[in-house]
Amino acid sequence: MVKRIKLRTLFIGGCITLFFLVLIARVFWIQVMEGSEWQEKAATLWAHTSTIKAERGTISDRNGSVLASDVPAYTVVVNPAVIAEKGIGDEVVKGLHELLGKPEDELRKLIEAKDEKTGAYLKNREIRNEGWKIDQDLADKVKEFYVALGKEHKIQETGIGLVREQKRYYPKGSLAAHILGYTDRDGKAIMGLEKSLDGQLKGADGKLLYQSDGQGVKLPESQDTYKPVVNGSNFKLTIDSTIQQYIQAAMEKAYAQYKPKSMSVIAADPNTMEILGMANMPTFDPNEFWKTEDEGAGFYNHAIKSKYEPGSTFKIVTLAAAVEEKLFDPVATFLSGSIRIKGYSKALHDINRAGWGQISFLEGVKRSSNVLFVKLYEMLGQDRLLQYIDDFGFNGKTGIDLPGEASGVVNPNLGRPIEIATLSYGHGKVLVTPLQQLVAVSAIANGGKLMTPYVVKEVTDPNTGDTKVTQPSVVRQVIDEASAKKTGEYLEQVVADQVKGTGRNAHIEGYRVAGKTGTAIKVEGKDYVKSKVLVSFIGYAPVNDPKIAVIVIIDEPNVEVGGGKAAAPVFKEIVSHSLQYMGVPKLATETSDKDSKKIVESEAPVLRTTPDLTDKTMKEARETLLDQGFDFEVVGEEASVETQYPEAGTKLAPGQRIYLLSKQGDKPTIPNLQGESLRDALEILTLLKVEIAVEGEGYVSEQIEGIKNGKTLVTLKLKPLNDNSEDDPATSSADEGTESESGP
Secondary structure, eight states: OOHHHHHHHHHHHHHHHHHHHHHHHHHIIIIIIHHHHHHHHHHHHHEEEEEOOOOOOOOOOOOOOEEEEEEEEEEEOOOOOHHHTOOOOOHHHHHHHHHOOHHHHHHHHTTOBOOTTTBBSSSSSSSOOGGGSHHHHHHHHHHHHHHHHHHHTTOOOSSEEEEEEEEEEETTTTTHHHHHHHEEESOOEEEHHHHHHHHHHHHEEEEEEOOOOOSSOOOOOOOEEOOBBBOOOOOESOOOHHHHOOOOOOOHHHHHHOOOOOEEEEEEETTTTEEEEEEESSSGGGOOOOOOSSSHHHOOOOOOOOOOGGGGEEEEEEEHHHHHHTEEEEEEEEEEEEETTOSSSSSOOOOTTTOOOEEEEEEHHHHHHHHHHHHHHHHHHHHHHHHOOOOOOTTTTOOSSSTTTOOOOOOOOOHHHHHHHHTTTTTTSSSBHHHHHHHHHHHTTSEEEEEEEESSSEETTTTTTTEEEEEOOOEESSHHHHHHHHHHHHHHHHHHTTTTTTTTOOTTTSSOOEEEEEEEEETEEEEEEEEEEEEEEEEEEEEOOOOOOOOEEEEEESOOOOHHHHHHHHHHHHHHHHHHTTOOOOOOOOOOOTTOOOOOOSSSOOOOOOOOOSSBBBHHHHHHHHHHEEEEEEEESOOOOOOSOTTTEEOOOOOEEEEEOOOOOOOOOOOOOOBBBHHHHHHHHHTTEEEEEEEEESSEEEEEEETTTEEEEEEEEOOOOEEEOOOOOOOOOOOOOOOOOOOO
């Protein structure tokens, strides 16, 4: 018995010893041999990463009005298991169908969804498309619905919920859609500035790495690693939302009337080539891009991508070249109707094949005579004409900061003079984009400078506060300032002459407008198809101080019209509204001579009485002065007029400015007084109660602001005013005729 007890004790002791040996060996193996591997696994369990989402930058217009930004959005989710348990499936389907517009059969599939393996109801399903990233208003309605459903059935859970997310929102709908582009519902940038600037707009997400226990509680000695979020840059564009609205409203009317294949309009400040507006039709709403019927046409930015034969608008280049080379004599005459190029039996014709008889060069410009421009080509010669075409930028891209710009093509057969001849009036071996045309006419408006157009005015980094401002860029001086001015005067006659001018429908009462019509018959294969035309108008205003240049393109209108009848009125509507909005005063008087009926400034002083504007709102005062054609300036930021200078009832000479002064704070707003007489400047500054110092005699040439004894000091530097008289544009007294456009 004792022996058996000892054997059992020995056996048990051996087992225990063996167990401990195995345990110690295992612990050694885990801690020493596999220690690094288990350490990595433990670190994985302890370590957690929290992502801090970057904010996508906003896009705004030149005045700070938001065009694109991120806003809260919500996705509707359903829990099939809960809905089945509560027996409310039919009510959920009906209610969500009415709110979201999603088909009932698709909703029923979602709320009855089951696991294919177990057959159990699923717990979470997103209602995609119709219920995906909905706005706050619709989300509130969905919440009202499921709360009411819960009260009706006296249940806490209805199986309906909302998940908060972010989405890209375009508060002005289709406004400037082809410039902005859009992001899809997953936040991926698809087109426009959204895509080309995506790297700067989206920024970079931040990360926080920390250690926690199994319950998710942060460890006391957690070694945290923080990567800061980098929010996306904010972009301010050159676009003016108000002018963009004028553009799109005018286009919609013409699009409905002529039902063309497409339309494009671009507006720019010709002095800087800032794009003030750009639109195409058909268009789309970036908030609902999936609803665009014809995706190819709706999303296509014709303004910078489409190439076409320009027709008569291209004559501006030939005219400018002839003026620069001093070959254009407005009173010289030629025989209109047709002309033959040496070595070719086929004649080139005016659109009015019978012509208008022997007419002046200026009348030829007004009537858009092809024959005149062929004669100008003969005077210039092949090399000089092609050089000017190249200098005006028609053999390359403009360099605008928008994606997808096409390059123009000018490729005539130099061994065939007839191809150069037709090139002079915009037909044949020449393809241009609307933007190239606008850049060229802007060079006429701004004194001969070819400039690079742009749409991004400022870029601000919200992380540092740094702002980068785009500066206007001059490519080259194409023609001198005097030649540009003279060319503009001739183009003014195309609009101002209400009898012979093809652009007479672009005339705006009270403003001097320069422009050119175009009607180009389109080519299919190798033949011109007279039933398919592209009509256009391009111009700028006011001629004496250009503020806006606009091109209008209408591709294949459904009736037989020219650029003067279809495109010029669109230009007129856009520019007339824009000039008033920009505060450009109308001319004091309007006179008309027998032929040109042009708007001119009266040679004799025209004295007008200053209206009483005190106690009116700034808006009312501004509208009154714009309507009456006064030049004025608002001083201060308050909403009403406290005082005015000159006072009510004062007789004003043409060009004299009215100052509207609102209530001033501790630091008064000092207006720009350059060009004012000393008397007027002193009167204005006295009303503003500031200290004044004067240097020199004559008119204000410079003003310097400073501080003296705690008060604002304005130093006025005066110089005598030079008298630079300007000749009136040349006119012609040729016979009356009808509107004409260029043809092939």
